[in-house]
Amino acid sequence: xxxxxxxxxxxxxxxxxxxxxxxxxxxxxxxxxxxxxxxxxxxxxxxxxxxxxxxxxxxxxxxxxxxxxxxxxxxxxxxxxxxxxxxxxxxxxxxxxxxxxxxxxxxxxxxxxxxxxxxxxxxxxxxxxxxxxxxxxxxxxxxxxxxxxxxxxxxxxxxxxxxxxxxxxxxxxxxxxxxxxxxxxxxxxxxxxxxx
Amino acid sequence: xxxxxxxxxxxxxxxxxxxxxxxxxxxxxxxxxxxxxxxxxxxxxxxxxxxxxxxxxxxxxxxxxxxxxxxxxxx
Numbered sequence: 431x432x433x434x435x436x437x438x439x440x441x442x443x444x445x446x447x448x449x450x451x452x453x454x455x456x457x458x459x460x461x462x463x464x465x466x467x468x469x470x471x472x473x474x475x476x477x478x479x480x481x482x483x484x485x486x487x488x489x490x491x492x493x494x495x496x497x498x499x500x501x502x503x504x505x506x507x508x509x510x511x512x513x514x515x516x517x518x519x520x521x522x523x524x525x526x527x528x529x530x531x532x533x534x535x536x537x538x539x540x541x542x543x544x545x546x547x548x549x550x551x552x553x554x555x556x557x558x559x560x561x562x563x564x565x566x567x568x569x570x571x572x573x574x575x576x577x578x579x580x581x582x583x584x585x586x587x588x589x590x591x592x593x594x595x596x597x598x599x600x601x602x603x604x605x606x607x608x609x610x611x612x613x614x615x616x617x618x619x620x621x622x623x624x625x626x
Numbered sequence: 627x628x629x630x631x632x633x634x635x636x637x638x639x640x641x642x643x644x645x646x647x648x649x650x651x652x653x654x655x656x657x658x659x660x661x662x663x664x665x666x667x668x669x670x671x672x673x674x675x676x677x678x679x680x681x682x683x684x685x686x687x688x689x690x691x692x693x694x695x696x697x698x699x700x701x
Binding site: 471483535536562 | 636639645666667673674681683693697
């Protein structure tokens with residue numbers, strides 16, 4: 431048997447690898463809507479988000495063999511994405527003293543309610559004081575470290591453990607950043623609330 | 627300002643995220659049942675999270691979807 435002719439076993443291995451690769455790509459593509467949703471709120475513009483998602487998929491398809499089948503593919507893709515985002519040096523961190531003052535967890539509700547004429551309004555009506563645009567603008571005001579966690583957990587619906595794995599930080603840090611991030615978001619929302 | 631006790635405000639986030647112990651959950655539920663202002667603020671918070679998720683969602687363009695599909699090894 432000549433060296434150049436691949437053995438039956440080798441041919442089978444190549445075919446299996448090709449099949450695994452196609453399956454990986456299909457599964458990854460099915461998650462692209464969810465990956466984009468997170469990416470879009472981690473960066474400022476649609477163009478940046480599209481670039482970031484494209485680079486993420488290009489890298490994922492190149493290094494698909496590093497993915498362990500059966501583990502969380504969505505988290506694996508987001509790990510690539512957040513690393514690329516950090517590599518791009520897009521993070522302009524605020525220094526701690528520039529970070530907004532934090533209010534308590536009831537702050538937004540109390541602020542919105544205080545603008546309403548009714549004595550004890552329904553919470554649905556209080557929520558109606560907010561516009562969708564205000565949410566987008568308020569999210570953009572949350573400093574990156576807090577926003578990444580907020581976007582992963584509250585928009586991407588990742589667990590604390592998954593967010594910790596994606597961002598490579600301890601779970602305790604995820605929780606504290608999430609809590610602060612939500613407070614900052616609510617404070618920003620209170621400032622942008624519609625006043626009719 | 628809710629009931630003014632401060633404890634339930636501090637418990638709001640962990641309660642929503644379901645990371646409290648069984649005892650703490652029972653305590654929070656008992657308090658909420660007896661304190662309509664806090665209960666309303668908790669309901670507001672739950673609805674706010676959904677509102678934020680919906681408002682933040684911007685669908686991916688068809689163009690990007692096609693570009694991603696084009697990155698496949700066997701497209």
